[in-house]
């Protein structure tokens with residue numbers, strides 16, 4: 001029986017193990033699968049903390065239903081009926097600019113009346129579908145900032161693109177690669193010659209599909225509906241762990257993966273235990289995989305070390321409802337860097353999922369740090385709380401102290417797909433050809449969302465099954 005070791009028990013490792021086991025069963029193949037996780041608790045970045053009537057998400061607060069991967073996994077796992085979709089409030093998103101919150105326009109009429117973008121900025125944006133805008137420079141790995149300036153203008157870059165990049169990647173648009181972070185946007189530009197043209201053409205196509213009776217996504221908007229579980233997103237990693245049973249071994253730190261004497265690979269752990277394996281799936285962050293693979297292939301290690309990570313601090317504040325005077329009808333807001341605030345933005349968690357706080361209570365979740373503010377991870381709890389309170393006073397007029405506070409630090413929160421990321425992935429692919437049965441998966445490579453991680457897990461499971 002082939003032995004497969006999966007290293008890392010975040011969503012990527014858990015989904016790989018689960019999918020591999022079910023695919024092997026369906027194919028009638030017997031495999032010995034073992035997942036080794038460093039922490040006592042599997043889930044990686046996923047953790048939902050229940051305290052004092054609040055449900056705080058340590059990392060992700062859900063996934064979007066506009067892509068099928070995580071939904072399909074939930075269905076196969078039998079937990080679909082426990083899914084909890086965010087309510088309509090989550091459709092309204094805001095940007096803090098010039099001393100006030102502006103709702104993000106959702107179409108041409110609201111865009112024209114919105115005061116978020118100035119008239120010169122709107123005129124610049126209106127040029128986007130015209131021949132005055134240069135097309136993508138051939139063969140260049142363009143930064144998100146260069147793309148934004150070229151297609152939409154500097155104001156749209158600062159007020160729309162940069163906050164989106166910090167909201168998703170905690171990233172800096174001046175260093176992040178368009179093609180690696182948002183391949184679909186690069187593709188739309190190539191296919192339709194511009195983003196506004198693409199939106200018009202895709203809108204027409206959708207209308208035609210509806211008229212022809214074809215099924216179209218149930219998603220509320222282009223981004224879909226944020227989806228989780230009543231108990232929080234940890235319900236998903238817990239369900240995977242329970243279903244995997246003895247396959248998951250926790251509290252085991254892998255220190256190295258080497259060529260084995262009797263099997264293709266030998267996996268060594270910090271307590272001296274060794275596992276023989278026919279295949280190894282690395283589902284840990286790239287920097288951790290780099291350490292483990294240093295003795296096997298220094299070239300792979302060197303490339304993995306080049307994938308940088310941004311830090312992030314997540315701050316949960318709980319309030320009595322009457323402490324908050326402003327409307328909480330929405331998803332929350334992001335703050336452009338140019339505003340010079342402390343936080344990247346604040347999510348109104350209990351507006352999206354009402355049970356995240358008890359009745360007449362409110363849960364707000366602010367983000368601080370990211371690639372643009374790397375030093376913030378070293379602030380003390382008192383400094384963090386004071387800075388978040390300053391921002392909440394400015395943005396939402398909240399003067400009083402929260403009744404509940406939790407500060408979560410992620411020193412290596414999110415991998416940054418900076419310019420050169422695509423070339424690094426190509427190099428890795430080349431180098432991996434020399435190590436049959438060694439597979440890299442996880443959020444360090446082709447997408448950081450939970451859907452991306454599950455999609456990558458599916459590819460890893462398919463590859464492992466093929467070689468088994």
Ligand SMILES: Cc1cc2nc3c(=O)[nH]c(=O)nc-3n(C[C@H](O)[C@H](O)[C@H](O)COP(=O)(O)OP(=O)(O)OC[C@H]3O[C@@H](n4cnc5c(N)ncnc54)[C@H](O)[C@@H]3O)c2cc1C
Nearest residue numbers: 008010011012038044045059060061254288443448449450
């Ligand atoms: C604050 C925050 C908010 C986010 N919000 C969202 C969101 O709302 N929606 C969304 O879709 N995505 C979100 N993301 C992104 C998403 O959560 C992550 O990309 C995803 O959870 C990563 O999963 P992973 O399994 O690839 O990596 P991880 O979760 O990092 O798991 C890797 C695992 O490997 C283990 N490991 C490391 N080294 C070793 C070793 N030597 N031996 C054994 N095990 C090891 C680690 O302990 C860890 O458990 C967010 C991320 C953060 C940080």
